[in-house]
Amino acid sequence: MSKILIVAEHDGAKLNPATAKCVSCAKAIADAEIVVAVFAADGAAVAAQAAAVSGVTRVLQVDHPANAHALAATLAPQVAQLAPGYSHVFGPSTTFGKDLMPRVAALLDTPQLSDVMAAESATRFRRPMYAGNAIVTVEVAAGTQLVATVRTASFEAAPAAAAAAPIEAVAVTAELPTHTRFVSVSGARSDRPDLQTAARVVSGGRALGSADNFKILYDLADTLGAAVGASRAAVDAGYAPNDLQVGQTGKIIAPELYLAFGISGAIQHLTGIKDARTIVAVNKDSEAPIFEIADIGLVGDLFQIVPEIARLVSSGK
Amino acid sequence: MKRILVSIKRVVDYNVRVRVKPDGSGVITDGVKMSINPFDEIALEEALRIKEKGLAEEVVVATIGPADCQQQLRTALAMGADRALHVLTDAAIEPPVAAKLLRKLVDKEQPILAILGKQAIDDDCSQTGQMLAALWGRPQATFASKVEINGDKASVTREVDAGLETLEVDLPAVITTDLRLNEPRYVKLPDIMKAKKKPLETLEAASLGVPLQSALQLLKFEAPAARSRGVMVKDAQELVDALKKKGLL
Ligand SMILES: Cc1cc2nc3c(=O)[nH]c(=O)nc-3n(C[C@H](O)[C@H](O)[C@H](O)COP(=O)(O)OP(=O)(O)OC[C@H]3O[C@@H](n4cnc5c(N)ncnc54)[C@H](O)[C@@H]3O)c2cc1C
Numbered sequence: 001m002s003k004i005l006i007v008a009e010h011d012g013a014k015l016n017p018a019t020a021k022c023v024s025c026a027k028a029i030a031d032a033e034i035v036v037a038v039f040a041a042d043g044a045a046v047a048a049q050a051a052a053v054s055g056v057t058r059v060l061q062v063d064h065p066a067n068a069h070a071l072a073a074t075l076a077p078q079v080a081q082l083a084p085g086y087s088h089v090f091g092p093s094t095t096f097g098k099d100l101m102p103r104v105a106a107l108l109d110t111p112q113l114s115d116v117m118a119a120e121s122a123t124r125f126r127r128p129m130y131a132g133n134a135i136v137t138v139e140v141a142a143g144t145q146l147v148a149t150v151r152t153a154s155f156e157a158a159p160a161a162a163a164a165a166p167i168e169a170v171a172v173t174a175e176l177p178t179h180t181r182f183v184s185v186s187g188a189r190s191d192r193p194d195l196q197t198a199a200r201v202v203s204g205g206r207a208l209g210s211a212d213n214f215k216i217l218y219d220l221a222d223t224l225g226a227a228v229g230a231s232r233a234a235v236d237a238g239y240a241p242n243d244l245q246v247g248q249t250g251k252i253i254a255p256e257l258y259l260a261f262g263i264s265g266a267i268q269h270l271t272g273i274k275d276a277r278t279i280v281a282v283n284k285d286s287e288a289p290i291f292e293i294a295d296i297g298l299v300g301d302l303f304q305i306v307p308e309i310a311r312l313v314s315s316g317k
Numbered sequence: 318m319k320r321i322l323v324s325i326k327r328v329v330d331y332n333v334r335v336r337v338k339p340d341g342s343g344v345i346t347d348g349v350k351m352s353i354n355p356f357d358e359i360a361l362e363e364a365l366r367i368k369e370k371g372l373a374e375e376v377v378v379a380t381i382g383p384a385d386c387q388q389q390l391r392t393a394l395a396m397g398a399d400r401a402l403h404v405l406t407d408a409a410i411e412p413p414v415a416a417k418l419l420r421k422l423v424d425k426e427q428p429i430l431a432i433l434g435k436q437a438i439d440d441d442c443s444q445t446g447q448m449l450a451a452l453w454g455r456p457q458a459t460f461a462s463k464v465e466i467n468g469d470k471a472s473v474t475r476e477v478d479a480g481l482e483t484l485e486v487d488l489p490a491v492i493t494t495d496l497r498l499n500e501p502r503y504v505k506l507p508d509i510m511k512a513k514k515k516p517l518e519t520l521e522a523a524s525l526g527v528p529l530q531s532a533l534q535l536l537k538f539e540a541p542a543a544r545s546r547g548v549m550v551k552d553a554q555e556l557v558d559a560l561k562k563k564g565l566l
Contacts, residue, residue, distance in 0.1 A: 011479075071484070072447065073456055095477040099459045102412070102444035106451035111413055111532040114442045128541070129440050133335040134344050137536040144532055179487040180456040183472065187480020196478065224566075236497060242462065242476045249436070249496060251478070257565050267334065274541065278565060280556065295547035296559050308553035313566060317557070 002032040002122045005086040007079055007104075008050050009096045012040060012068070015049040017197050018092035018150075020157035025150040026090060027055045027158065028119040035060060037082055037170075039075050041068040047167045054161040064172045069182035070096055076103035077174035083108055086145065087122065093149040093252075094196070105147035112147040113138060115252075117154035127151070131248040132271040152196065153254035153275045187243055192218075195244060198227035199256045201276075203246060206233035207262025207284075207302060214239050216303070217261065220310045229253070231263045247272035261302040265290025282306075320375045321364040322428040323398065324419055325357040327382055327389045328439040341537040353389045356434025358396075359494040362501040363464060364432050365397045372466045373429065375399045379422050381415055381522065383407045394512035395504040401515070402426075406522035411531040412440075416448030421525045423453055428489060430471070435460050435493040446493035456486035459493040 004026040009016040019036065026034045036050040037060040047061040060082060066074050079100070083089050089104060091097035093115045105112040118126040123140050125148070140146050195201065202221040208214050214234075221228045230240035232247060246253060248268040254275035261282045263269060270293060273279060281294035282302050291297045298305065329335055330350040337344055353361075364376045378398040380386045383406070390401040404418050423431060431453075436443035450457035458464075458473035462481065465472045466488075475482045476495045522529060550556045560566045 072459070073450070076451060095460060095475075098443050099447065099457070102447035103451040103457065105444070106413065106416060106448035109413075111411065112442070112444055113533070114444060124536075129538075130329070130335040130344060131438065131441065132541055134337050135539045135541050137539075139534040139536050140532060141534075177454075177456075179490075180458075181485045183483040183485050185477070185479060185482040232496065241480065242495075242497065243478060243480045248438070248441070257560070268331070274544065278560075278563060279544070279547075280560070282556075291549075292546055293544040295544075296556060297547065297549045298552070298556050299549070300552070305553050305556075309557060312553060312557045317554070 002029050002087045003085060004029065004032050004034050004088040004090060005082060006034065006036045007089070007091040007097070007100065008036050008038045008046060009092050009094060010038065010040065010046040013045055015046050016092070016094070017157050018094050018097070018152045019050065020053050021152045021155040022090045022092055022150045023053050023055050023158040024155040025116060025119055026088070029088070029122050033057050035086070037062060037079065039064070039067045039070070039078055041065055048164070051164040051167050052160055054159050056161065056165045058165055059167045060170045061167055062170045062172060066176050070100070071180050071182060072100040072103045073180040074176050075100055076107055077176060078172055079104045080107040081172070081174040082170065083145070089145070089147045091149050093151045097149045101147050101149050108145060108147065110145045110147050111140060112149070114149050115151040116148045117151045131267055132274060133267070151252060153252045187241070192221060193225065193227040195227040195229055196251055196253060200224050200226035201229045201253060201255045201257070202226045202259045202261070203229035203231070203263060204234055204240065204261050205231040205263035206237060208234060208239050211239045216306045220306050223310045223313050231269050260290055261306060263290055264288050265293065318375055319373045320377060320426055320428045321367060321373045322422060322426050322431045323357070323361045323364045323376060323378045324431070324433050324445070325361065325378055325380050325389055325393055326354045326434070326437045327351050327380065327386045328354045328437055331355055331438055337538045337540045341539060343538055351385070351389070353392060354434050354437045356436060356494050356496070358501040359496070359498050360432040360434050361393055361396055361398060362499045363494060364430070366499065367430070367464070367466060377402060377426055377428070379404065379419070381406065381410050381418055387517065390517055391512050392504060394515040394517070395508040396502060397508070399515065401517040403517060403519045404522045404525065405519050406529060408522070408529045409531060410529065411533060412442050412444035413448055414527060414529055414531065415445045416452055417527040418522060418525055419445070419449050420452045421527065423449070430489060431491045433491065433493050435495055446491050450491035453491065456490040457493070458484050458486055458490060460495045461492050462495050462497045464492060464498070
């Protein structure tokens, strides 16, 4: 039988939906006992949310003042403390999980699989390589403890459970380092849907030309109730903040609807949107590679088309 | 001596459209352009800038892999690295093994910083830097977009899902680079000539006392499910109508 430990991602108050996606990945492994660990300064609220996810058999609440901010160097020894007895240790393939899980794997001296997109059995998984140009089936020897990050775009969040799982408090015995200190985090906390979980995403590329021009995309996004994304070129040029970058080295997303304006469709960008249900591309170049994968394409000037779509949608036409 | 260790990986160039071999045993690399992993170039550039500010005295570049990797080490020397270490092996090296080998190089070189790319664009693992930091028992600042060295500490700004996070770490530490940390310099012809005279030391991987075999078996490679080309519409009205028809508006 598999015993799977999932490291919860949260912001101190709310459980990140990426965690329920890790639970879905773990549920794909037959007969798995699924335990979620919440590391926080005071994890009561988050632990309660984790206990309410269907498939979770137990929640470990690990409270420690050093867990006020998620620092890999501080969390890894605590995860390693809990890990003995588990066959798998999972975390989400977000910047939180990507930072933390390899440090855990090294402390445990286990291999790690990054970006798991399917669990075929307890020992066989699929993951992308080469910016998603190759999908590899990987086998780990039975009996080897495995650390993995779960590609959140590949899994639906596990639903709410009928009854909450039990929550158990665990004390930290691992020695925690002091060589790494949190200073600050800055990000535009907006009222818009989160890019990683939004059903609709409006995305812009280099063609927008300035941060000011990007406003037309925010307006359209607000009309559609969508999140805003961007290509690397748009982020590099300072038109959009870094946390909006979609692609191989940004966020991998799977919205119902992805609207790309003035994005050429470089392979590194397409990797990030392959799992979108419907892709719409607007580009003035009819030869742009984005049209090869778009479900609906429109050749034209985005500066004219974006406001027109917004007008048509808000007038219900 | 204040030294920075930078590790680089030889990978299929980012402009190459990678294809899976028909028999599923891997991807086609014959006759394909190979380059330094773009994130590692950024790592080297950052090390060179730190040295040019007088905050380090030597930049050592290292790679792990077969004899061909010397080309990338020479390029790194031409960019400005002072010397190179080549851990020679024909074995396929997974990140945990790479991290253990780099740990040996850290012992040998005693750097104040090890700078790595945040991921290699071939296996896309994003593991080695974090693993090296764990094995070394030192801080890690991953996905860096800004690095400031202040005496025996560094302040590092990281690109995270929520925006930008700043950490303070004690040195020595491991940093992994994100795209916006810097723009790597171009190599000039005279530098390529000079680089030929710079020291390049080869170490047999097998001599470093690290088991090289991987715990993972790559069973088969497949091309991703293709998305087919959809329909073209002629104006915004048709676009909105098409979305309505799909039930998306
Ligand atoms: C290691 C590495 C990692 C990378 N990771 C990522 C990543 O994660 N995400 C990512 O996006 N990129 C990534 N890239 C960059 C990628 O290769 C491309 O350079 C980038 O995606 C291009 O962005 P773009 O489409 O906005 O710009 P461009 O390629 O310049 O395309 C602009 C497009 O806008 C169109 N256009 C211009 N004006 C108009 C107009 N008025 N109306 C309509 N259309 C117009 C043009 O026809 C063109 O197709 C990475 C690159 C490397 C090397």
